[in-house]
Amino acid sequence: MTVPRSKADIKAKYDGMAGRYNLVETPYELLLGIKNLRRQLLQGATGKVLEIAVGTGKNLSHYSKDCEITAVDMSTGMLGVARRHAEGLGRNIAFRTMDAEALAFPDRSFDTVVSSLSLCTFPNPVAAVREMARVCRPEGRILLLEHGRSDHEWLGQWMDHRADKHARRVGCRWNRHPLDIVQQAGLTLIKAKRTFLGIMHQIEAQPS
């Protein structure tokens, strides 16, 4: 098994694991308390919402009923699971197959742009965050729930050491630095909270 690096590799990885993604992720979700972090973050989502790299749709149950949601992902397999989940929730969501680094939406077209556990998978995460900023209204919000390299050096080094092995297994680079990515993309940071040994990041930002 090789480390997925190109978009085609990443798409194939997630298409291949779509059916078991929720099961594979369950230990991390429980260990890191991710369900609760999703709920907290998405309280800030309002109006016309774009969720990028929606995956199997784990955030969908946390949005207010008033949100009008469009959700995109590059993997048709993951989108298929998300569609079925949305039907089960009775939510009307517009799903589109799309590359996060080249969104087919006009500038300033959403009130809230959301992404979770995704900066670790994009080949060029700075380009993806720039796209999030482009499609977000200037007074809107970009809400991110991300994981990154721990700021506890012993753990950060262990994550570095295991990064390729982890990427081969689940397709994500777990030792990236989400706050640096947001900064490099030029967003204005409104709130940032780091938990679980500095691994989890809840980020609220605006386009600059």
Ligand SMILES: C[S@@+](CC[C@H](N)C(=O)[O-])C[C@H]1O[C@@H](n2cnc3c(N)ncnc32)[C@H](O)[C@@H]1O
């Ligand atoms: C680790 S999963 C996270 C899924 C979901 N956001 C969650 O919180 O569970 C990463 C997702 O990013 C998607 N993805 C990776 N690269 C992408 C890209 N360039 N454009 C759109 N989606 C992408 C994958 O298909 C996968 O569904």
